[in-house]
Amino acid sequence: MDIAGGRRTLAALLVTWGLTRAMLLLFVLKVFVFPGPDVTSDVSVIYQGWYETLRHGTFPLDDVTWQYPPAAALPILSPALLGFLDYATAFFVLAFLADLVVLALLAYAGLRPGKTLRGAWVWVLGVPLLGPTVYARYDVMVTAVAVAGLLAGARHPRVMGLLVGFGAMLKVWPALLLVGVRKRGTWAWAVAAVAALAAVFAVTMPGAFAFLTFQRNRGTEVESLGSLVFHIARHFGWNGQVQLNYGSIEFLGPYVGLVSSAALFLTGVVFGWLLLWRLMATRFLPNTLADAAFVGVLMFTVTSRVISPQYMVWLVGTAAVCLCFRSSRMRVPVALVLAAAFVTVLEFPLWFVHVVASDRLGVTLLVVRNGLLVVAAVLGAVELWRSTVSRDPVPPLPAQAARTWETSASS
Template identity: 70%
Template sequence: MAPQAATTRDAPELGAQVDMTGTRRFPLWLFTVWILTRALLLLFVFRVFVFPGPDVTTDVSVIYHGWYETLSAGTFPHDDVTWQYPPAAALAILSPALLPFLDYAQAFYVLALLADLAVLCLLRYAGGRPGRTVRGAWLWTAGVALLGPTVYARYDVMVTAVAVAALLAGAGRPRLMGALTAFGALLKVWPVLLLAGAASRRAWYSAAATAGGLALLFGLTAPGSFAFLTAQRDRGTEVESMGSLVFHVARHFGWKGQVLLNYGSVEFLGPYVDWVSTVALALTVTAFGWLLLWRVRVRRLPPHALADAAFVAVLLFTVTSRVISPQYLVWLVGLAAVCLCRRGSRMTLPAGLVLAACLATVLEFPVCFANVVASDRLGIALLLARNGLLLLATVTAARQLWRDTVSGPPPTLPPRTARAEESLAPS
């Protein structure tokens, strides 16, 4: 009986060891689903199968490739109105040179796949630590699959990989987070919003130093590095944006504007468009004001608030923008996935709404984009669904962040989870 009692007494410890081993093992189902869905995306971008709607790969094969030729000559395409990106974007456009045995488009798709895989591995690693969960890795796998081949035909997945790495580093390595955030911002601006919830001054100092150093380097060595700052000044209202719904409906009541390809996207141009664009800008300023108010009023910043605040900030600036391109959803899925890696995050519902918006997005672009451009009932319905989901996600996420960090009582966590959260708190 004594040996049997000893075995029973040791069972919990043995079980704990088995559980820890299981958290470090890459889940077979997750990896299988990722491989199957990504193989399908590659088949679409390589044109083995034809995805419904306009060809999303022309951005890579025509526009990116054209920029590649200009950048390879040592200058930025500042005379091209479609170049609207910070200087580090040149690194993403030039990156297919790393795979010289493939043609430009093929190499770009392979690198986009590798960036996608990097995000998955980061989320899985983070999700296997104490107090964490693999929900984020599953959300990323599902969200990218729902968005379709557009993900691999834009460089946003590469930017998102940098942003995810920055947020996951933020808990214990604020200097690394700051450096990665600055690099991401010089790739496509929006990652600067990752600092919204950064409590450590070291993250801010590191971001400022990195951004300043890289900006100086680009400014001295590459003509036209910062021409993007004025490139979007004369843009209209893009047909997929929140404000575009005004003109989609107005076209049925005699509005005399046009839908034209302008600054690299399909936009509304005509009477009152500048008014709607001004309102969008005012709403963006209001969103920035809300974020400032939140930072002033914040009473506590639990570890999960870093990712939650970044998610809310990017949601706010997405829904108030004059442009909501399909690839913007890649950013939101990546940030939502980081939020869901922590058990204490309050972003489960907003993340689910963003996931639903991914499905609505692939339906409005590219599948039914002709309906959107024509402002017919189906096109308007799809835009209402997608933009409504994003707006609901924004309001819900902002409300949850405020309650979690400003107005509500501190969350009560089980002792083991609380200890794990404390061990991962920002330094």
């Protein structure tokens, strides 16, 4: 990229990011009211309630909505860093700053040899498609850690291991970034980070692992792929109900346990497929690490018993890292994820009442959103397999990219 063209692109990125993020802040600060349920109540009520408990040195032992690994206490407590602001406002500002960190990481990576700024554009355009929910959940902070770890993978494997381990103790899913890692050192540093953090929290704060029981008892959330069974069944006399359960709106009633078990089975199938891919893969190119991470997170999201809107932030973040690489084959799956992000803001919060009611509009939105994610997962898995599982020799890289790759592989 020429210098003048690079500056123009960076300027366009910053302007677009600034305008869209200003709008998100105006929504979460309620200068403007976004249609649908108030997405900020999780921060002002739930997070702030946890904050009051956590700052006294214990986890919310009696609150079944606390379903997160122990390091999640850190983002919940982080608004204390901005003590001159009220809790909710401080949290939104920190979410905004985490968003900016992701942009900076992707922009820096995109200007390196063999990279492109397309990844930064995916982040800049993908986040506002999800609406103000992005700043009203701590997932954007976790995604910042995950993006940093994934970008560090090739040149700084130890740093990636530490960041992935830390991310996994924030919200588990960053552990999937290790799917395409070949260096044992990265795995070792990730395990060490998890073990160290687990030990610290277990010793210093009671109830560090109570979340495991709460998470196990969750049902089928109304936005998940499995929920479509009950959305349709309600029109044919199914006598279950929809209610707030374990912190989300879930289906309760006949056969819910069966569908939840089926979702867990599919998650097991996904794990088996990823393990098979890892054993069969013979071609590891510079983009393979990011592509594998994106596909892994996407497949586990699709088969989850819960697909909350904030889960889409994970997908947008890992998709953005994929498209930082010119050689990535994930362009179509990434486009489908961005389309699913737009449909997500329609089903929550805009028309969530229709989703809860299982009416025609609500069911249609879920079929479209979840259908896009399923297709993206299948296409992503096919592309990952085709590009890495082959008996053909690895094609030569351009000279400059080859030197970069050889240097990183030897580090």
